[in-house]
Amino acid sequence: MLRIEHFYWVLAAFLLFAGWRNLREGRFAHALFWGLIAVLFASGEAVLAASKAGNRLPAQLAGAAVILLALLATRMRREHIAEAPEEQRRASAERLGHLLFGPALLIPLVTVLIVLLGAKLRISATPLFAEGNITLPALALAGIIAAVAAIVITREPPIRAAIEGRRLLDTMGWAALLPLVLATLGGVFAASGVGEAVSALVSAVIPADSRVACLLAFGLGMVLFTVIMGNAFAAFPVMMAGIGLPLLIHQHGADPAALGAIGMVTGYCGTLMTPMAANFNLVPAALLELDDPNAVIRMQLPTAIPLMLVNLLLMYWLAFR
Structure with a gap:
């Protein structure tokens, strides 16, 4: 029976291969970076089980490894690999x-x-x-x-897949990890009460009895939080908990399906505008070896802004039909 943990072990093996190749080439920061991530993937289930059993040490070691990854990222340099x-x-x-x-x-x-x-x-x-x-x-x-x-x-030969995968991984560098980290940020924000804080702030600043004002706060908030966090999936639970559910759905009777679907697409307009969306914007620039790391964002802005405005109009029209 296949579980996601089985694929984590496969990924850990590939990351260990990438670390070993970097170690052979004298790129010690890269080697330790990928090696640490491999250990985290391979031991994730054990850390979770130990934490549930009340043993906090494995979780603390994992946290220390994450801090070390952040320090190692400052030592990693993008280099062309033959x-x-x-x-x-x-x-x-x-x-x-x-x-x-x-x-x-x-x-x-x-x-x-x-x-x-x-x-x-x-x-x-x-x-x-x-x-x-x-x-x-x-x-x-x-x-x-x-x-x-x-x-x-x-x-x-099969080894070519691992070699080319490692080449792409090192070309992207630490930015390859950003999507994984940012995807968890929305859950962390929601669990820490950021949604409630946003709701209180919005209610104090805008007229909560105006559906237009609440809709603009939700749509533009999705874009802003996506710009900050790099992922609309991370922004969605915060904005839905803070504005979408209490103000638009419960108070103004917005259709949840239309609000959620178009709100998510509106948030992705922010993805086109931010370097935090590394997998969309920084990674292509790194793979193409562009001199300007923000070249992709500059080309996307003329599309992102009009698309955001159109989505806001669609959201108002369809959510309150």
Whole structure:
């Protein structure tokens, strides 16, 4: 039976490989950085179990490791890592043609199929996936299947997948970790009462009896918090708990489905404007080795601002129909 922890161990093995390669090349900060993350992924279940049992030491060690990661990130420098010669890559691209898109397209296709059919997937009488949220295990398994497909299509040795993955990982550097960290930030903010504080602040500053004022506060707040945290998923629980539920849904009768869906899309306009959205904005600039790390953001601003305004109008029209 597959659980998400099994894929964490696979990821930990890859991160250890990346750390080992960096150690061989004398990039000690990179080696320790990826090695620490590998240990955190591999021991996550043990730390959680120990914490539930009342032993706080493993959790404290994990916290110390996170602090050390932040310190190591200041020592990591983006460097070009050698890849195959351009002539070889062009020849391979011409030989494979559109087959190159196959592995990438397999990831969403396999993920959706597993999510839809996951309950029916069995080996003999044993379910293939454990009960609970199947989306993350489905995505992880789809990534492995796509990697195998890429090896088959390109006829490269399997180790090439790990080598190229490590090259991309070190090209991105510490920014590769930002999406994972930022995704947890919304839950931390919601648990610490930030939503209630936002609600009290908004009620004191804007006329709470005006649906337009509350809607603007919610929509623009989604954009602002996304700019700060880099992820609309992190902003959503804060703004929904602070403004969406108490003011727009309960007080003004907004439709929860329309408010949530369009509010999330509105928040992603902030994703286009911020370097905190590392996977969207910093990572492409690093992979393309652009001189200006904010070049992607500059190109997206003329789209982000009009799209934000259109979303605000749609949200008002559809949430209060």
